[in-house]
Amino acid sequence: MRPFDYLRAQDTAAAIAEAGKPETKFLAGGITLLDLMKLNVERPARVVDITRLSGLDTIEVSADVIRIGALAKMSKVADHAGVREAAPVLSESLWRAASAQLRNMASIGGNLMQRTRCTYFRDPGAYSNCNKRNPGSGCAAIEGINRNHAVLGTSDACIAIYPGDFAVSLVAFDADVLVRGTVARRIPIDEFYLLPGQTPHLEHPLSPGEMIVGIEIPRSAALKRSHYLKVRDRASYEFAAASAAVGIEMEADGRTIRDVRIAVGGVATKPWRLRAVEASLKGKTLDESTLRAAAAAAVEGAKSSGHNAFKIALVPKVVARALMTVGDIS
Amino acid sequence: MTQNNAFELNRRTVMKLGVGAAAAATAGVNLSSEKALANNPAKSQSPALGARLSRAEGPLKVSGQARYAIEQKLENMAYGVTVQSTRPAGRIVSIDTSAAKALPGVVDVYTPQNALKLNKPTVYSKGGGATEEFTPLQDDVIRFNGMHIALVVAETFEQAMEAASLLKVEYEAGDAIVDFNDPKAKSQPIDAMAAAWGDAATALANAEVKVDVTYTTSREYNVPMEPHACIASWDNGKMTVWEPSQWVGGARRVVSDWLGIDIEDVRVISPYVGGGFGSKIGAHPHVGLACAASRKLGRPVKVSLTRPQTFTGLGGRPATRQNLSIGATKEGKIVSIVHESWNETAIDELHVEACNNVTKIMYATPNLSSRLNVVPVHTVQPGWKRAPGENPSAYALECAIDELAYALEMDPITLRLANWADIDPSSKLPWTTRQLREAYAAGADAIGWWKRNPKPRSMREGRELIGFGMASGAYPMLRTASEAKIVFHVSGQIEVLSGGTDIGTGTYTILAQTAADVLGVPAETVAVRLGDTILPRSALAGGSQQANNLTGAVDRAAKNARAALLSLAATDPKSPLAASKVTELTLENGRVRPTRRPSGGISIADLLKAVGRNTLEVEGNTFAPGASEEMKNGADRSFAQMKASLEGGVSAHSWCAQFVEVRVDEDFGTIRVKRMVAAFDSGRIFNPKLAESQWIGGMIMGLGQTLLEEGHVDQRDGRTVNANFADYAVPVNADVPGVQVISVGIPDFQASALGGKGVGEIGVVGVAPAIGNAVFHATGKRVRSLPITLEKLA
């Protein structure tokens, strides 16, 4: 590991000022950052510890939004009664992520910033060819072992998955990321994650020193009737083979879908909203065959790299089953 | 399809199974396994041995006081980090170490250009203690991706890691054979391990019903919690190594080989081992680097492999492929088994996975042929992982038997009983004990086998398909004579000493129980010291033999100690009992007393005090009378004295019957094991709590093997790309269902001195086929390769 300086920020302004300097990283729970530093993927000269900053770990559920501070722990948010009541999908996508120990350390801001689990990305000693680490060097994964690589949103430069769960829920329910730098701004979550294109090393629109201070999720009827389904080989403590964050709102007749939200994880280069599937379901009668038929379109444009072909078959089933669960179709 | 009511047993089977089991077999349900057993599980008559004691060293471990190898604090320690190749074959042209050496704290960097000298160690198959001949840095040849090619030594671990990342290695490419599916791979037959009787080919050709299948397993890794990590300390011509070891005698031999020094100048210390599962039997090459660096630098050197490095710093279970054909009559009598297996081995070393160990002894077949082959590829030399040989052997065999049962429309247990082997079909020798029918009956009863609908894909709950599967297995008895010593201290302390190690299995506990049993003292008052080459000689903690080896030796030592105490009491003039005859004295409850006087007497400590002695040391061993020192050393530092399962004209094995219930999601293909039940014949059980823990641990390891574990080898460069715990998944608590284990063994004094058989490895035998068969029952789909991941059921 490269030797580095450790700074502890006294307040948010100081943290932002320090982190704006070259080769500097925020340090929250450290679950991603220290891991990648030990692997020599991240080699900051300085880290700015933001964990003691006050006022950034609050969780507020008001009449129309849920606002979560960037330093709130994953476990705290998952267990929060108000969140569980207003937004089951948020709680579920958190407690199905990582392990209890990691959730107790990891922050919501850090969670949004977690990086891909592509094994080639994580092995710089053996693979210099990774466009995400070394722009222009090629991609070791495309012709390598790619069982856990993306089938959606890929490019010929990078097929790395965005591995997280929570952000999939946020994308389904139109959250905003609250950012502070020289100015404060609000970034719609869907724009917070960039497609790899020819620039897979660019993952977020944050400028150096810009800090996530919180997220805001608008409340809705669909959010209240929501669910996160995570499918994986191991029963727990594994990233998704495929996952779906869904929510529905029914018309007064109890049969017709008024609103529906769907995003999938574990299969795409960013949390993947399925707007077309949503549109095709609105106004339809809620039943298994309708859901399965609509879900088939979830993988439109999907591209297999070989070992990950199974994901293309899996995604529609995961989407359909998640919707069946919120729709009480057993 | 044969249901429970069609379960047919011949008369002999009924007699052997016992009335209860036969009733269970015919009535099928509602019979407690207790009643079903003709012979109840071995229960010790004695108070200490056989008791359900918790692990003696447990409190030390959970409170952090047990110091593992690299937790020793030594003055002036240096930290060594190995650098591993990133190419599978070819040659090292050069290694530029200048950037690494320029870093602060770096002591030295060793590469093939300035190698630390290491001699080739003698491998176990040639009479030594090594599991691989490979000695890093001695030449410029690349043998596999992930091979040690340099050692960086620095003042801190972090400095060494950073320096290690700065080496610039120039390779000359070579042609690699990445795995045994590579078209360039060539197999080599291992004729010495083939088996054949009758005319298997003809009998198969003429058989009425046949299955003809290929089963494969992936590269699996032992990945114990404690990584392979050691400290070597050279001092004045002597080498001390703190090394997590299943076999300190073997490690000592290897270190003396590597360094070319007298074995008496090597000490290996291993009081606690955080798991090994076979991977800590041999000291692996990084230990050699630590030793050589310590000798060169004259200071202690600690070398810990990182978790990723453990995947190629030593080998796991090799990938295997087995072709298996079974021919049977329409009535279900097996007439022929034709078997051939292949396993990967290192490009210039030999590891044979004995994939016919179970195949050739389970069933009474008049004709069998089995051939083993190895396939040299550019991989780290594979090693032993729990039940090497037996595990893959039982996997293919017991899946194929299930396939045969379905082909015959016969119940799988009925089919197995119809082909019951009265004697060992391979050696034609009688079994010592084989409580396998009892195991079938008890396991079937506990899981509710006869209540299932045997038709594939016939049972479901919601969107989950339900499957039941069973399989059986065996593990051979290995035995090596060993020594032990008992020391009585005037303080009242009683010590048991052995060089054997406790790899988390409970050696500390059962040896205290063994001594306590003979000496009539509470087990808690006996302190056991283990894992040090200055202690009495012991064979390895491997091959499920150590508990039997060492309880035997400690029992002898304790009996000798009892005799010595009585003799001391009767003959020493200062003893208060000096007037008595030895034959009139008894040792009971830790006191020596005249046999006729039920109370009173003198405690052991008071006796020592009275006769003016601080200690009394007494040895015992299980060697044949007159065994030479050479033989005793051979037992301790080689396999020369190890006796295999056929010793003494009988065939001795542990047996198991595994049963599982699985749930398979019909959409996703995810498999969750809902229940596991296994019945084991491990002979006499010295401590049921510890034995159960071993069995359960083995079963969970089998679950991981079946559903999760697989080394992913990049076909372009032979690199294991999932060499870490996030990508090489092992079961977590959520994967592990309720597990029930049942002991059906009876004491087997032909198998071992105190009647025990192997416990540690049999638990992982038969799990994979039981789950695989259950997945077939649930889904109607036969997956013939491990692991059974969700895409294979898509």
Ligand SMILES: Cc1cc2nc3c(=O)[nH]c(=O)nc-3n(C[C@H](O)[C@H](O)[C@H](O)COP(=O)(O)OP(=O)(O)OC[C@H]3O[C@@H](n4cnc5c(N)ncnc54)[C@H](O)[C@@H]3O)c2cc1C
């Ligand atoms: C073994 C393992 C399994 C896991 N499994 C899952 C899983 O199943 N599902 C899942 O979703 N996640 C999983 N994770 C990822 C885990 O959730 C994230 O590592 C964790 O949430 C990161 O949060 P942190 O606070 O520790 O971030 P850190 O590691 O401290 O920071 C991560 C990155 O974000 C930056 N950063 C941190 N805070 C801010 C901020 N406020 N503003 C701007 N930048 C910031 C840091 O500079 C750094 O680059 C797993 C991780 C591991 C190691």
Ligand code: SF4
């Ligand atoms: S998939 Fe992306 S992260 Fe992985 S090796 Fe290719 S470029 Fe790098």
